[in-house]
Amino acid sequence: MSEPVIQEHGLGQYQILVQLPGVDDPARVKEIMQSTAMLEIRQAMNGGQPYPDEQAALAGNNGLLPEGTALLTGKSIGGTDEGRTVYWLVSRSTAVAGRDLREARVNRSPDTNRMEVDFNLTGEGGQRFGTFTRNHVNDYLAVVLDNKVMEVARIESEIGDSGRITGNFTEQAAKDLALVLNSGALPAGIKYLEERTVGPSLGADSIKSGVRAAVVGMLAVLIFMLVYYRGAGINADVALILNLIILLGFLGFSGATLTLPGIAGVILTVGMGVDSNVLIFERIREELRNGKTPPSAVEQGFSHAWITIVDTHVTTIVSAFILFIFGTGPVKGFAVTLTFGLLANLFTAVFVSRVIFDWILSRKQRGEALSI
DSSP: OOOOEEEEESSSSOEEEEEOTTOOOHHHHHHHHHOOOOEEEEEEOGGGOOBSSHHHHHHTTTTSOOTTEEEEEEEOOSSTTTTOEEEEEEESSOSEEGGGEEEEEEEEOTTTOOEEEEEEEOHHHHHHHHHHHHHTTTSEEEEEETTEEEEEEEOOSOOOSEEEEEEEEOHHHHHHHHHHHHHOOOSSOOOOOOOOOOOGGGGHHHHHHHHHHHHHHHHHHHHHHHHHHTHHHHHHHHHHHHHHHHHHHHHHHHTOOOOHHHHHHHHHHHHHHHHHHHHHHHHHHHHHHTTOOHHHHHHHHHHHHHHHHHHHHHHHHHHHHHHHHHSOHHHHHHHHHHHHHHHHHHHIIIIIHHHHHHHHHHTSOTTOOOOO
């Protein structure tokens, strides 16, 4: 919804330019981008129990860590010392890594009411995880994130292709973790060269021109419908205004950032809304010329135009969907506003216009002409 722009920058300097319109917390953005979020699931040694410090870990293993193991820090889990930094002995080999992750999502545990991150693995990763857990029943596994132990659990039975990361997450921290896990980790570090915050005043002229174009286009369409379709033009104008209200309401509810491509999508939606009404009204005119009564002409007009309207909207929505999948940030913004504008138009042009026509016909005398 924020229409990000991510592109190469500089001349052979391995630079990346990231633009995030509508984001007012650059510090959080930098923290998320610098996080690698390397997820690993390893076997936990020492019966799943931590050591209070490095000296205790060495003393418990005759002064030398066992071959193929590593000592990682983490927070104490449970007990009176929960949250204290401790040391966990884990295997160096990983059963599952971040590349095996298919999806991560945020949930709230119904038991503890704490935020947690659930994840699903790919088919291959799920098979490896299943084999690992099947061969290590009653052993312990460690969930390692960025070389820090997040959770240690006892393997009671074979586990399939899903898992859960729990901890003392705030809601925002859990969302950030899921975001980074879904995005994948960069195979290189990031060094910030420059950061700019562009105020809205610099783009005010462009936004003002776009809004002016939308308003002028809307007024021109409203006047044309009134002149060409007379009384029925009021019907079309009401449906068109309602269409715009629904679209803007969706954008406000979803928190979308309305940029120039998004405004272009809104303007195009206005034109598409008129197109649907033109199809219906011309069909009603045709039925009236064939001698049908106004109620019959309205019934036949909507029923025959419905298939054509759905056909044109579906093909346009499919095109917008393809733009959303393969397009960059601004193109995706255009696709989003166009898609929801078309869905709102489909509702208003058919159902709202039909209700208005039925109300007008109910107030007319039998045989009275329909203004269209």
